[in-house]
Amino acid sequence: MSWSINEVARASGVTSRTLRHYHAIGLLEPAWTADGGRRYYEQEQLLRLQRILLLRELGLGLDAIGEVLAAQDGAGAVDVLRRHRAWLLAERDRLDRLVATVESTMTTLEKGGTMTANSMFAGFEQNPYEEEARSRWGDLAIDDTTARTRGWSADQAELARSGFGAAVAALRTLSADGVPDDDARAQEVVDDHYRWVCLFWTPGRDAYRGLAGLYVDDDRFRQNIGQGDDALVAYLRDAMMAYADARLR
Numbered sequence: 001m002s003w004s005i006n007e008v009a010r011a012s013g014v015t016s017r018t019l020r021h022y023h024a025i026g027l028l029e030p031a032w033t034a035d036g037g038r039r040y041y042e043q044e045q046l047l048r049l050q051r052i053l054l055l056r057e058l059g060l061g062l063d064a065i066g067e068v069l070a071a072q073d074g075a076g077a078v079d080v081l082r083r084h085r086a087w088l089l090a091e092r093d094r095l096d097r098l099v100a101t102v103e104s105t106m107t108t109l110e111k112g113g114t115m116t117a118n119s120m121f122a123g124f125e126q127n128p129y130e131e132e133a134r135s136r137w138g139d140l141a142i143d144d145t146t147a148r149t150r151g152w153s154a155d156q157a158e159l160a161r162s163g164f165g166a167a168v169a170a171l172r173t174l175s176a177d178g179v180p181d182d183d184a185r186a187q188e189v190v191d192d193h194y195r196w197v198c199l200f201w202t203p204g205r206d207a208y209r210g211l212a213g214l215y216v217d218d219d220r221f222r223q224n225i226g227q228g229d230d231a232l233v234a235y236l237r238d239a240m241m242a243y244a245d246a247r248l249r
Contacts, residue, residue, distance in 0.1 A: 002031060003046070005039040012049060019049075027066050028052060054088065061158045064166035071169040149200070156199055163196030168225060171239065172232055181239040182246075190243040193236075205248035212240035 009016045022028035023039065028048055030039035041049075048069070055065045152160065170189045179185055197203060203211060215221045216230075216237045226233040 002040045002042050005030070005041070008041050008046065008049070012046075012053070014049070014053070022049075022052070025062065025066070027062060027069075057088070061162050064162035064169075067166045067170045067173075071173045152199070159196055160199050163192060163199075167193040167196065168232070168236065171236055172229070175232055175235040181235055182242040186235075186239045187243055187246070190236075190239045191247075193240070194243065203248075205244045208244040208248055209241055212237040212244070215240075 003011070005016050005019055008014070009019060019028065019039070023030060028045060031042040031045055032040050034040060051069060052065055055068055149160070167189050170192075171186065174183070174186050174189065194208065197208070197211070215225055216233050222230060222233050225236065
């Protein structure tokens with residue numbers, strides 16, 4: 001069974017123009033194209049479109065979505081959707097906690113009451129590494145990072161949300177394919193990672209090498225990045241080391 005581009009647009013809420021754009025950038029190829037250029041889609045393409053929309057809902061940009069999909073292409077559709085479901089449920093739980101805090105605040109204010117500080121900020125995510133970061137790099141560096149984030153453009157904010165995950169996903173694929181960590185393809189991905197880091201601070205060679213080592217040596221970073229795949233984290237470290245030696249001072 002196949003669906004025309006107009007039928008897919010009506011069913012998904014994605015405009016025909018957007019579907020044509022997805023085709024042009026290689027994100028969603030139609031199953032086939034009829035005489036006259038009309039695009040048609042089958043179930044495989046609709047499943048891919050669903051994945052694209054799920055990742056878009058999670059805040060990823062199109063470049064990041066493409067890299068995630070490329071990394072996932074070897075997995076079964078159900079396994080991929082199961083992971084997306086877990087992400088969405090976690091995001092729903094986070095938003096539910098924030099909604100509960102806002103509703104509690106509204107109710108308390110309407111009744112003329114007061115809230116404790118803990119209850120007022122329940123559900124807001126805190127950076128668990130901030131105190132350690134201030135101790136390690138100093139208040140000035142952390143405050144500079146905070147000031148930088150306030151001045152982000154929309155593109156920079158998008159890179160901040162999705163840049164790290166996209167780089168890790170791309171490196172996972174390269175590592176699995178046996179691409180050396182100093183290969184141009186891996187170094188191009190690490191350049192994306194470095195640009196992501198530079199949103200927050202601008203490390204030189206030694207600092208970037210130190211960050212690379214921290215990813216492996218600190219259990220928290222290694223587990224968070226690799227999700228059990230220590231070889232991937234080591235690949236990221238080695239690729240960062242090669243990048244620092246070749247391009248940074």
